[in-house]
Amino acid sequence: MLNENVKKWVAALRLGKYRRTTGMLHRRGSGYCCLGVACEVYIQHGGVLTKAIGEGAVTYDGERGILPVAVKNWLGLRDAYSSYNDGSLASQNDSWGMTFARIADLIESEPDGLFV
Numbered sequence: 001m002l003n004e005n006v007k008k009w010v011a012a013l014r015l016g017k018y019r020r021t022t023g024m025l026h027r028r029g030s031g032y033c034c035l036g037v038a039c040e041v042y043i044q045h046g047g048v049l050t051k052a053i054g055e056g057a058v059t060y061d062g063e064r065g066i067l068p069v070a071v072k073n074w075l076g077l078r079d080a081y082s083s084y085n086d087g088s089l090a091s092q093n094d095s096w097g098m099t100f101a102r103i104a105d106l107i108e109s110e111p112d113g114l115f116v
Contacts, residue, residue, distance in 0.1 A: 013100040022094040026058035034093045084114035
């Protein structure tokens with residue numbers, strides 16, 4: 001059963017508000033990885049992260065490519081890489097080009113190993 005925070009993340013992925021990018025949480029002026037969307041949802045719902053805007057990337061609590069610990073814990077994910085037994089959400093986003101809607105479907109399927 002998905003927790004309420006994961007449901008908020010899934011809804012944001014389906015919203016169509018965020019453009020998808022690869023290789024980092026948030027590519028300034030270009031888009032977000034599915035994990036970058038999770039960081040934004042965390043902030044929108046009262047979470048506090050130090051957000052730093054660099055030349056090409058936005059970092060969250062100093063992280064550029066993996067989830068900050070606070071967001072990982074808020075979502076109940078097993079690790080900051082969004083790993084599950086057969087892969088990771090980050091690799092589906094970056095290497096396989098999966099759309100946010102398909103990633104949302106994958107999260108809802110609760111693949112083995114994704115959540116604690």
